[in-house]
Amino acid sequence: MAHTQRQLHLGAFVYGVGHHIAAWRYPETNTQGLFTFDFYKRFAQTAERGKFDMIFIEDIPALPEHLETSVQYTVPVRAEPLTLLSGLASVTSRIGLAGTVSTTYSEPYHVARKFASLDHLSRGRAAWNAVTTSMEITSQNFGQDHHLDHSVRYERAEEFVEVVTSLWDSWEEDALHIDKASGLFADADKVHAIDHRGRFFNVKGPLSVPRTPQGRPVLVQAGSSDTGQNFAAKTAEVVFTAWQTLEEAQAFYDSLKGRMERYGRSRDQLKILPGVLPVIGSREREAKEKEAQLQELVLPEVGLSMVSRTLRIDLSAYPLDGPVPDLPDAAEINGGKSRYQLLVDMARREQLTIRQLVARVTGARGHKTISGTPEQIAGHLESWFVNGGCDGFNIMPPYLPGGLDEFVEQVIPILQARGLYRTEYSGTTLREHLGLSVPDNKFLLKARHQHA
Amino acid sequence: MAHTQRQLHLGAFVYGVGHHIAAWRYPETNTQGLFTFDFYKRFAQTAERGKFDMIFIEDIPALPEHLETSVQYTVPVRAEPLTLLSGLASVTSRIGLAGTVSTTYSEPYHVARKFASLDHLSRGRAAWNAVTTSMEITSQNFGQDHHLDHSVRYERAEEFVEVVTSLWDSWEEDALHIDKASGLFADADKVHAIDHRGRFFNVKGPLSVPRTPQGRPVLVQAGSSDTGQNFAAKTAEVVFTAWQTLEEAQAFYDSLKGRMERYGRSRDQLKILPGVLPVIGSREREAKEKEAQLQELVLPEVGLSMVSRTLRIDLSAYPLDGPVPDLPDAAEINGGKSRYQLLVDMARREQLTIRQLVARVTGARGHKTISGTPEQIAGHLESWFVNGGCDGFNIMPPYLPGGLDEFVEQVIPILQARGLYRTEYSGTTLREHLGLSVPDNKFLLKARHQHA
Incomplete structure (x- = not known):
């Protein structure tokens, strides 16, 4: 029975016109679609048809350093993630919308407000992937001649997330009255200044957006270093990662989940999704030839x-x-x-x-490439999932739109038939898809603590 | 003939659930719509049905200081403008999308990228309202204990706009090749680092988004002080303003347009749109009663x-x-x-x-309220327009959705019958609606200058 089995969680990872570095040269790829809304709309609607938990958009607010190679031969141009996700919110109804924003080059008030707005407008489907941004050249687009040290970036990121979650909590759930007769719009006692004063940020609050449908948008992270793991164990609800072997994936899974207890969290409050680039063929040889063809285009x-x-x-x-x-x-x-x-x-x-x-x-920028038949790919995913390597996957179609179409039409039905994956959404919010509870409101916890 | 007459330009100004301070208490107002996408979708589609040049969203990234009054009795909560506009881009096809972002609390690289993305995804309908943000408390959400001085805010704003427009120009129009056969994606010689080093910002560039359908998104401003007028005369393409009398409006119109020549610009490269709050009744008495009813709710x-x-x-x-x-x-x-x-x-x-x-x-927060019949309101708009008071108006419906519906159904047809207003969009981009040419690319101008 599907209901009794632990269920896979899947993200559909948007990256240019496909994840393979030469995707744009692949004959079937719609390279002209890069800046047209319809291209992304098709992606999001296909993923929703495949009952994915969410689509995910990465981000680096810069072009890579060497324009001669990056701009001439690859596709480093991108729409800004929140702009794109907000557009996609209005042409989808169930699928989660996860976007990346750097904690190194942003202000927490802006970030809190944007994702809270997206959560309202999408009725509970927003997720923020908080990254520290590793590409050094980015610093030069934001007034810094040198990149912050790795450890300082993580200290800033921790404080940043602390401020953002406080702002998300600054309106209690029942603060709004909206009573036309008396003229009472909201209960000011349930709207809190956060008065944060820290090493990196001073933020007064409250947020100008009331508490959102999900309580808080879902928090995603992607760092796998020791520092990154501690940060994730403390606050992340989804972690994207990259592993080549099941053994590496298992070791990481145990290491990260093992750290959660010290922060008072249970292991199921965090889902770990490694990236996988599937190259699908109706026979194994066909898949291998397709992979070779892509590789030759590099x-x-x-x-x-x-x-x-x-x-x-x-x-x-x-x-x-x-x-x-x-x-x-x-x-x-x-x-x-x-x-x-x-x-x-x-x-x-x-x-x-x-x-x-x-x-x-x-090809896959360090992520795992699996080329094979739909059965082989489903088998690989199942093997990692049931052997403690992950809670699901971030699917990285090698080229678009075909790469996602094939996965949804050929691999998803096998996972569903094996009882590993939903055949219909059971909830409406991303938290519900992921089986994540809403973290307690900090201001209520504080009040309870003062009463006790 | 409609074609030979100078044409009015109209913005539809989104503000909470209506512009009147007591809008939310008005019986017909959909107060519950505040954070639902469908509420704004209806607004945007109604404005597009009315052939408006654009919708416009203001912004203050903070709640007002005195929560006891602001949160209890008014509606200070807002969705973040870009999040909202991106969502609206995908459910409209012609109308311009103008959003406010502060130059005092943002980074130019982010702002350039967001509006460039919106311009691509909307196929040429984005506009940025660059404001310096006058509400002092905002500074406390962004790590500053004191608000920057008025003059420093404008100096920062000027440099900010300079950086943003350079980033928008950093990709030449024909930089993209996207040639699958040769593997040439873009011509690196036509993608320029901007290498800006100034008093407030150091930004290397180039932007990670290619040149947009409008060349550059439209630049909007709203300051009317002496400093604000000089800034607008130099760079703005649309100016929103607020006047109570035709004489004030005329004086401002002449003053601002008179300053443009010193910056090498012609008077038609800037459109001045005062805000107007129309209270519409089928008879004048009905309109006055409606205005009184709204006022009693304050x-x-x-x-x-x-x-x-x-x-x-x-x-x-x-x-x-x-x-x-x-x-x-x-x-x-x-x-x-x-x-x-x-x-x-x-x-x-x-x-x-x-x-x-x-x-x-x-009621109208300093803007002009006109209460009367559709004919009286159309007459007022015509009188300001033909007597050198403005190039059009920013229409501020007192309550929503009814206030905009009434304007579109009752006032627009009169303006059209008088040949003052379009009956169909003649172009697809906001620049085309406004009759604004694309500013020359700075990097081409520089290259031409070096060759001469």
Whole structure:
């Protein structure tokens, strides 16, 4: 019976015109759709047809450093996530809407207000992916000549999330009266200034948006470093991550969930969803050929420069068929530590040459690629899910719109038939889809504490 | 012939559940609609049916200071404007979408990116109302204990707009190739870092969004002080303003348009739209009764506290039926100077008591209220328009949704019959509706200059 089984949670990850780095060159890809609303509307409606928990949009508020390669050969342009999600809210009715906003380059009052607004206008479907932004060049678009240190970015992020959740709680649920006869709009005693004074932020509040349908929008995070895990264990409700093997995924799953108790949280208050890039064929050979075809569309300079960027070393100075050079530990770098470590571990474990490493990671940017038949892909997802590797997946279609269509039409029905996945939404909010309760309102907890 | 006449431009101004301060208590008002998307969707679609140039959303990222009055008796809660406009973009096809974002509490890279995204997703209908934010308490939501001085706010605003327009120009129109065969996505030589280093901002660029359908989103401003007028004369394409008499409107119109030449701009590159709050009745007496009914719904403490806030003096310490006390010149205050001066001038000119001043300004917040038959209202609009008072109006329905429905159904047809107003959109972008050309790309101008 589907009802008694633990259920998979799925995100549909929007990324340009597809996740494969050469997606835009793939014949079936609608590359012209990049800035038309209809392209994203089709994506969101297809994902909703597939009963996904949510769509997810990443973000970096900058273009990558080397315009010669990034702009000439890849698709680094993006619509701003909240603009896009708000548009999609009005053409969907159930699916969750998760968007990324950096805590390093934003103000908490703006972020709290935007996601609260989206939660109201979508009737309870908003989620915020709080990231610290690892790409150094971003700092130069925001008046800073140097990127903040990794640890300082996380300290700022923690305080930022603290301020945002306080603002979301600043209106109690029953503050609004809206009584035309007496003229009482709201009970001022249930609307709280937050009076936050901290290291990074001073914010008075209250928010100018009342408490939202979900109580609070869902909190998402994506960092996998030790610092990132503690941050997630304390506050995140969904974590996106990237692993190549089930063993890595299991170790991370146990490590992160194991940290939650010290923050007074139970393991089911957080869902872990690794990214997966599925390349689907009706036969395995067809899928492998499709993957090879995508890989052939990657211009060599693009892959090399991409991996060089992640590893913070110019690999073009080394022989392509020689070994990946020795690299320092993640602790010594000031960037996206978990992605860095993933590549270093992969190169060491499999003793890869530079050419091999580039081929392996350019496609899915470090995420797991699975190419095979729908049954093989469903089997892989089930295996990670039932063996303690995850609570679901963030699905990364290699090219669009076809990559998502195929997943929804061919893989979802298998997962449903196996009782692993919903055949209809049972709730209306993203919290309901994910099985997440609403965190208690801080101001009510405080009041209770004072009475006790 | 309609074609040969100069045409009125109209904005439909969204403000809570209506512009009258007591709108929410009015029997016909849909007060529950405040945070439902369908409420705003109906507003936008009605305005589009009325062939309005644009809808317009104001913004203050804070609640007013005195929660006891503001939250208890008025409707200070709002959805964040860009969230709302993006949602409305997908349920409309022609009408312009103008939203307010403060230059005092934002980062130019974010603002440039959001409006560029909205311009793409709406196919050329975005406009940014750049305001400096006059409400002092806002500063406390953004880490500042004191509000920036009026003049510093404008200096920051000028640099802010300079950065934003440079970012909008950072992709040349023909930079995108999107050539699948060769793998060339964009011409890196036509994508420019802006390398801005100024007093308030250091921004490297380029924007991560290519040049938009309108070239640049339309620039709106609303300040009417001397500093505000110079800023508008230099950069604004639409100006919202508030006047009580045709003479004031004419003087402002001449003053602002007269300043444009010194910035190398022609008078038709800027449209001036005063706000008007129409109270419509099938007979004049019915309209006056409706206005009186709305006015009776204003609780006395609300009006007094609102006017006290604008005048920066606690009027409850003075006799209600005594004269408005002497007040300093606008030059000496650090807030919304033009609204302040408007009230001071009105009180002096008409020798109003405090009670009379409160009654006059609480309804429309200083904007012009016209109550009368559809013919009388159309006549008033025509008179200001043909006598050099304005290029059109920002229509402020007193209550919603009825106030806009009535205007579209009863006043618009009269304006159309008189040949003053479009019966169908002739273009698809907001620039086309307003008859505004696209400003030249700064990087092309620079290149031309270097070649000459």
